[in-house]
Amino acid sequence: xxxxxxxxFGPQHPVLPEPIHLDMQTEGEIVTDVKVVVGYVHRGxxxxxxxxxxxxxxxxxxxxxxxxGVHTSTYSMVIESIMGVEVxxxxxxxxxxxxxxxxxxxxxxxxxxxxxAIGYENFFMQTWRDREIVMNLLGTLxxxxxxxxxxxxGGVRRDLTDERIALIKKAMAELRPKIDDIADxxxxxxxxxxxxxxxGVLKKSDAIALGIVGPNARASGVNYxxxxxxxxxxxDLHFKxxxxxxxxxHERTSVRVKELYQSMxxxxxxxxxxxxGEIAARPKGFPKGEAVARHEAPRGELFYYARGVxxxxxxxxxxxxPTYANIPGIPPLVKGMQIADVPYIVVSLDPCISCTER
Amino acid sequence: xxxLKNTLKNLFSKPATILYPVEPIPPxxxxxxxxxxxxxxxxxxxxxxxxxxVGAIKIDKEKKQNEIYLSLCINCGVCxxxxxxxxxxxxxxxxxxxxxxxxRVFHTEPTEHQLKVQELPHYAEEGxxxxxxxxxxxxxxxLTEHQYRVAxxxxxxxxxxxxxxxxxx
Amino acid sequence: xxxxxxxxxxxxxxxxxxFGCLFFGIDRKLTARMQNRVGPPLLQPWxxxxxxxxxxxxxxxxxxxxxAFAYVAFxxxxxxxxxxxxxxxxxxxxxxxxxxxxxxxxxxxxxxYSHVGAHRHLLQMVAVEPxxxxxxxxxxxxxxxxxxxxxxxxxxxxxxGINTILLLSLPVAFFIVILATIVDTQKSPFDIxxxxxxxxxxxxxxxxxxxxAITKLGHWFELSLLFAxxxxxxxxxxxxxxxxxxxxxxxxxxxxxxxxxxxxxxxTIDRLVKFSVRIGLPLxxxxxxxxxxxxxxxxx
Ligand code: SF4
Ligand code: SF4
Numbered sequence: 001x002x003x004x005x006x007x008x009f010g011p012q013h014p015v016l017p018e019p020i021h022l023d024m025q026t027e028g029e030i031v032t033d034v035k036v037v038v039g040y041v042h043r044g045x046x047x048x049x050x051x052x053x054x055x056x057x058x059x060x061x062x063x064x065x066x067x068x069g070v071h072t073s074t075y076s077m078v079i080e081s082i083m084g085v086e087v088x089x090x091x092x093x094x095x096x097x098x099x100x101x102x103x104x105x106x107x108x109x110x111x112x113x114x115x116x117a118i119g120y121e122n123f124f125m126q127t128w129r130d131r132e133i134v135m136n137l138l139g140t141l142x143x144x145x146x147x148x149x150x151x152x153x154g155g156v157r158r159d160l161t162d163e164r165i166a167l168i169k170k171a172m173a174e175l176r177p178k179i180d181d182i183a184d185x186x187x188x189x190x191x192x193x194x195x196x197x198x199x200g201v202l203k204k205s206d207a208i209a210l211g212i213v214g215p216n217a218r219a220s221g222v223n224y225x226x227x228x229x230x231x232x233x234x235x236d237l238h239f240k241x242x243x244x245x246x247x248x249x250h251e252r253t254s255v256r257v258k259e260l261y262q263s264m265x266x267x268x269x270x271x272x273x274x275x276x277g278e279i280a281a282r283p284k285g286f287p288k289g290e291a292v293a294r295h296e297a298p299r300g301e302l303f304y305y306a307r308g309v310x311x312x313x314x315x316x317x318x319x320x321x322p323t324y325a326n327i328p329g330i331p332p333l334v335k336g337m338q339i340a341d342v343p344y345i346v347v348s349l350d351p352c353i354s355c356t357e358r
Numbered sequence: 359x360x361x362l363k364n365t366l367k368n369l370f371s372k373p374a375t376i377l378y379p380v381e382p383i384p385p386x387x388x389x390x391x392x393x394x395x396x397x398x399x400x401x402x403x404x405x406x407x408x409x410x411x412v413g414a415i416k417i418d419k420e421k422k423q424n425e426i427y428l429s430l431c432i433n434c435g436v437c438x439x440x441x442x443x444x445x446x447x448x449x450x451x452x453x454x455x456x457x458x459x460x461x462r463v464f465h466t467e468p469t470e471h472q473l474k475v476q477e478l479p480h481y482a483e484e485g486x487x488x489x490x491x492x493x494x495x496x497x498x499x500x501l502t503e504h505q506y507r508v509a510x511x512x513x514x515x516x517x518x519x520x521x522x523x524x525x526x527x
Numbered sequence: 528x529x530x531x532x533x534x535x536x537x538x539x540x541x542x543x544x545x546f547g548c549l550f551f552g553i554d555r556k557l558t559a560r561m562q563n564r565v566g567p568p569l570l571q572p573w574x575x576x577x578x579x580x581x582x583x584x585x586x587x588x589x590x591x592x593x594x595a596f597a598y599v600a601f602x603x604x605x606x607x608x609x610x611x612x613x614x615x616x617x618x619x620x621x622x623x624x625x626x627x628x629x630x631x632x633x634x635x636x637x638x639x640y641s642h643v644g645a646h647r648h649l650l651q652m653v654a655v656e657p658x659x660x661x662x663x664x665x666x667x668x669x670x671x672x673x674x675x676x677x678x679x680x681x682x683x684x685x686x687x688g689i690n691t692i693l694l695l696s697l698p699v700a701f702f703i704v705i706l707a708t709i710v711d712t713q714k715s716p717f718d719i720x721x722x723x724x725x726x727x728x729x730x731x732x733x734x735x736x737x738x739x740a741i742t743k744l745g746h747w748f749e750l751s752l753l754f755a756x757x758x759x760x761x762x763x764x765x766x767x768x769x770x771x772x773x774x775x776x777x778x779x780x781x782x783x784x785x786x787x788x789x790x791x792x793x794x795t796i797d798r799l800v801k802f803s804v805r806i807g808l809p810l811x812x813x814x815x816x817x818x819x820x821x822x823x824x825x826x827x
Contacts, residue, residue: 007640026639059411119716122790139389140387140388143433144433147432147434181364195794361789373563373564
């Protein structure tokens with residue numbers, strides 16, 4: 001007799017305390033089928049965004065607690081292109097610096113969670129301890145550790161004074177050896193490699209077919225990094241998207257580790273480009289017309305569409321988050337794997353339910 | 359092997375964590391913390407009230423009274439930017455956690471209640487006009503029964519309004 | 528055995544859970560320090576226990592509880608036999624029996640997490656228990672007896688004038704016992720059956736309140752038993768050297784386990800089985816063969 005067990009994963013689960021639910025059909029330790037359920041915490045943010053375009057900034061920020069900066073940047077970008085505001089170069093650079101810092105802390109977070117998912121508590125603690133450096137830096141630069149509130153339509157709200165630039169440089173110098181340490185563990189630790197190699201392999205063709213974005217797609221060798229389109233300050237910054245090959249869990253983690261270095265380099269480059277000048281342009285009138293904007297969030301492509309009808313209130317704002325695009329990757333990867341591997345697979349796709357469900 | 363080294367290193371170094379809430383978290387520099395205002399400078403222009411993204415400020419020109427709903431405020435700092443008279447500051451302290459929806463009232467002419475609050479220990483020298491329920495609970499031991507009852511009243515007001523709203527709904 | 532002797536043994540038995548509790552406390556504190564955290568107070572396991580005892584009783588079914596009690600009873604039995612210098616094989620088997628009861632308890636409820644945990648628990652037993660018994664066999668071959676009192680008496684292997692240390696003559700058996708300790712205390716890389724981030728404490732998931740506390744009590748006994756097992760590897764004619772040596776050995780093993788725990792990720796159950804079949808089994812068989820050959824040589 002075939003014994004089929006259904007094992008629930010979430011909406012309350014210690015490894016991913018976020019409201020996503022997987023129904024895993026298992027035979028012994030092997031997962032044979034899986035059903036993903038999302039939609040537990042729909043907050044109706046898109047409806048809420050039909051509001052004063054300036055106040056919206058703070059609602060867009062609340063879409064996600066980890067990548068809040070990229071949401072406001074994309075939102076300002078979409079409104080700026082509707083209103084035809086020319087953002088000063090200094091503001092663009094400051095935005096880029098904040099975004100890269102955000103990518104640093106977001107990647108450190110998920111690399112740490114990988115440790116938690118496979119029972120490597122010490123690694124988890126270590127990455128999260130080092131992440132604090134970035135968090136506190138962001139807190140000082142922008143005024144808040146999580147919801148920075150740095151952007152406004154037309155530019156940024158806080159300038160990078162020399163003092164703050166020195167702080168960034170100091171933090172980067174402090175962080176680099178720590179990241180070297182983390183990279184060393186990720187690349188060379190025996191148990192970590194054993195758990196990740198060959199687990200949850202996402203083939204390049206599948207990644208394209210499923211529409212996977214961000215580091216997950218890049219780990220499978222898909223060259224898809226929105227930063228290469230050169231929006232904002234990225235047209236002046238030099239970088240090459242980091243591509244992996246294997247597409248397994250370990251590769252996804254390694255790609256993120258490499259992106260940590262990339263982000264630090266980008267921050268240093270942006271700092272060297274910083275010239276004195278205005279940090280914000282004043283928008284005139286109300287938004288009229290429609291536009292789209294794309295950013296490379298830490299988790300992949302973030303897309304905003306907005307439409308204004310010449311009133312203070314927006315007519316419609318549509319948000320497509322990278323995490324939602326990555327959810328379809330879960331079932332094919334989990335199928336045929338052991339139960340023990342499921343947390344690692346799910347975590348390696350970097351889910352964030354708060355921006356998945358908006 | 360890298361981890362083994364770290365494990366041993368950690369064992370002999372100082373822990374990175376602090377025993378919150380026994381030890382307070384040191385606030386970050388340039389941090390947007392708890393809302394406070396210098397009420398005497400306010401010209402009742404309503405700008406902050408209009409621009410606050412969450413509607414946490416109520417300016418009452420007639421009563422010459424400003425209210426801030428601490429539980430609504432998201433510490434965004436917009437009010438600080440728009441205020442023409444620079445009355446508002448976000449202090450570099452974390453808003454303390456609380457059980458109730460606290461509201462701080464700022465008044466030009468202190469009411470009887472607020473005078474009482476001023477008599478409370480700690481508050482006399484700072485000249486503060488209102489305290490939050492959490493602060494009040496913290497110093498409950500030092501107060502007389504009467505002082506406590508007088509001081510506690512307005513701090514509950516917002517709760518009462520809430521329950522009234524609920525009943526009506 | 529005179530009365531005082533027996534009284535001491537009974538006292539040790541009563542104190543066993545306290546040792547277990549303290550060990551878990553030190554464990555949590557040291558683990559925290561290894562992870563660069565401050566960590567809970569030393570007596571946290573005891574506070575947890577007290578708190579659990581005060582909670583409302585929620586039970587799934589009675590059989591579930593019977594198995595929990597059986598688990599604790601068998602652990603206590605094993606420890607009792609140990610303290611009365613009983614038979615090593617009997618100790619191994621009653622330890623095994625207690626684990627079986629734990630698994631049965633987990634099977635008696637309908638929670639899938641519990642079932643997966645139980646499966647893993649049984650598999651891990653299959654992987655480790657034979658090794659433990661073979662380790663006992665090597666001890667028997669070396670000393671000529673399964674009975675602890677004889678083992679203590681006969682394990683003579685002169686080393687700096689101290690009579691013996693089984694540790695030096697049986698490193699493989701010692702290694703196996705450490706492995707069993709890692710598995711039974713659920714530490715990385717073999718914290719498989721209770722893997723909190725996969726199956727939410729597996730076998731224990733349906734116990735709550737006072738009954739969870741009971742299983743914790745069983746766990747404390749189990750820890751004491753395992754460390755007692757480790758301490759067999761050091762004994763001496765001189766009482767204080769014996770005691771000091773045993774404690775040092777225990778503590779060294781304890782530290783080793785913690786360091787390993789903090790420097791590795793959790794492996795999967797297959798890996799444990801493979802590890803035990805490919806590395807543990809051959810090693811211990813080689814050890815047995817060597818002992819047999821050398822003893823034949825002695826005879827000849
Ligand atoms: S800080 Fe922001 S949310 Fe708080 S009162 Fe000022 S404008 Fe409103
Ligand atoms: S913006 Fe300043 S002056 Fe105007 S009402 Fe608010 S606090 Fe008073």
